[in-house]
Amino acid sequence: xxxxxxAIVTGAGSGIGKAxxxxxxxxxxxxVLIDKVFSQSPxxxxxxxxxxxxxxxxxxxxxxxxxxxxxIDRVYGSADILVNCAGISSSDSLEHGSSDxxxxxxxxxxxxxxxxxxxxxxxxxxxxSGSIVNLTSVGHCIGIGGGTVYPASKGAIISMSRRxxxxxxxxxxxxxxxxxxxxxxxxxxNARQQKMDEFVGRQALKLTGQxxxxxxxxxxxxxxxxxxxxxxxxxxxxxxxxx
Numbered sequence: 001x002x003x004x005x006x007a008i009v010t011g012a013g014s015g016i017g018k019a020x021x022x023x024x025x026x027x028x029x030x031x032v033l034i035d036k037v038f039s040q041s042p043x044x045x046x047x048x049x050x051x052x053x054x055x056x057x058x059x060x061x062x063x064x065x066x067x068x069x070x071x072i073d074r075v076y077g078s079a080d081i082l083v084n085c086a087g088i089s090s091s092d093s094l095e096h097g098s099s100d101x102x103x104x105x106x107x108x109x110x111x112x113x114x115x116x117x118x119x120x121x122x123x124x125x126x127x128x129s130g131s132i133v134n135l136t137s138v139g140h141c142i143g144i145g146g147g148t149v150y151p152a153s154k155g156a157i158i159s160m161s162r163r164x165x166x167x168x169x170x171x172x173x174x175x176x177x178x179x180x181x182x183x184x185x186x187x188x189x190n191a192r193q194q195k196m197d198e199f200v201g202r203q204a205l206k207l208t209g210q211x212x213x214x215x216x217x218x219x220x221x222x223x224x225x226x227x228x229x230x231x232x233x234x235x236x237x238x239x240x241x242x243x
Contacts, residue, residue, distance in 0.1 A: 001185060004074065006030045007081040007222070008120065010059050010112065013038045016135060017085030019211035023219045030076055032219050034059060034068070035086070040142060059086045059112035065119040079123045081222045082132045084113045084157075089150045102149050109153035110160070117164060121173060130173040131222040135214075138181045138237045154179075158233060165231030174230040176221045181237025183209040204239025205215035 007024040011017030013035030018041050024031045030051035039052055057064040072079060088108045113134050134223070139147070140155035143152025158177055165175035180193055182199035217234045220226055235241055 002031050003077075004028065004030050005080040006032065006076045006078050007083065008034065008072065008079060008081070008116075009083045009085060010034045011084070011135075012054075012088035014150075016084070016180065016211045016214045017083070018083060020083050020218050023215050024081070026036065027219075029081070032068075032072060032076075039196075057132065058082075059084075060089045061166075062109035062115050062118075065115045069119045069123070073123070075242070078127060079120045080127070080130060081220055082116060082130070082135045083222070084116055086112055089147065091147045097213045104150045105153050109150070109151065110156040113157050115161065117144035117175075121164070121168060125167060125168065125171045128172050130171075131176045131226075132161075132164075133218045133221050134175070134177045135218075136179045136233070137175045138179050138235060138241055140179070142241065145183055169230055174221075174226070176226075176230060177233045178214060178217050179223065179233050179235045179237065181209055181235075181240040183211060183214060183236075185211055194212045202239075202240055202243050203204050203237065204243055207238055211235065 007021075007029045009021045009024070009031065012021045012033035014037065017033075017035070020029050021033050031053070033052065033054045035054075035056065036058055038056060053075075055068055059065075059225075066183070069079075077114045079103050086108060088105055090105055117132060134157050136154040136157045137151070140150040140158065141151075161175050168175070182205065200206060214236050217236050221229065221234065
């Protein structure tokens with residue numbers, strides 16, 4: 001059994017999740033990439049013998065998480081790092097939304113975080129160590145960009161993460177969140193230019209954020225350098241919230 005640390009990353013098929021996974025691969029960890037769909041990824045194509053594995057399933061499905069946990073335990077024997085990056089969005093206003101939109105976004109964004117933590121915290125508790133980072137968004141606290149359900153789902157993640165951090169700190173399990181601003185990912189590439197300009201124009205740093213900018217914050221929070229940090233949020237937004 002390989003005794004290297006094991007990092008589990010959801011939403012790892014593209015965007016921020018893919019950038020996060022790449023850092024763990026470079027650091028020499030065993031990395032389990034989870035997504036509903038994987039495209040061909042040059043970043044990982046030549047590293048299949050370096051402890052990289054893809055699991056394809058719906059992260060909002062509790063039964064799928066149970067199966068994943070059994071597999072990871074059998075193959076790797078531990079779960080040291082969990083990063084929840086999977087997410088979807090909608091720009092529907094309150095009037096034009098629907099219960100289907102609500103359920104879909106809440107299931108992928110918030111329910112998946114709940115199921116993943118329920119799955120792997122018992123493992124980390126037994127190990128007496130573990131680090132979890134849940135991706136949220138500055139959209140949960142500012143009225144910009146449209147949409148109602150998406151910021152609600154991200155606010156739920158923050159509340160859940162704080163509570164779980166308080167409850168499981170005594171087992172040396174740390175739970176933090178990272179709140180990105182406007183990041184150039186497949187999820188945002190179809191946004192109107194006007195919307196992108198609105199975000200970037202309001203930032204203190206007039207830059208378009210990249211997935212790697214967020215990934216570095218995640219990597220820090222799951223490292224030993226952040227051993228005394230739990231139950232908090234790191235904002236990676238180019239200074240959007242301060243303007």
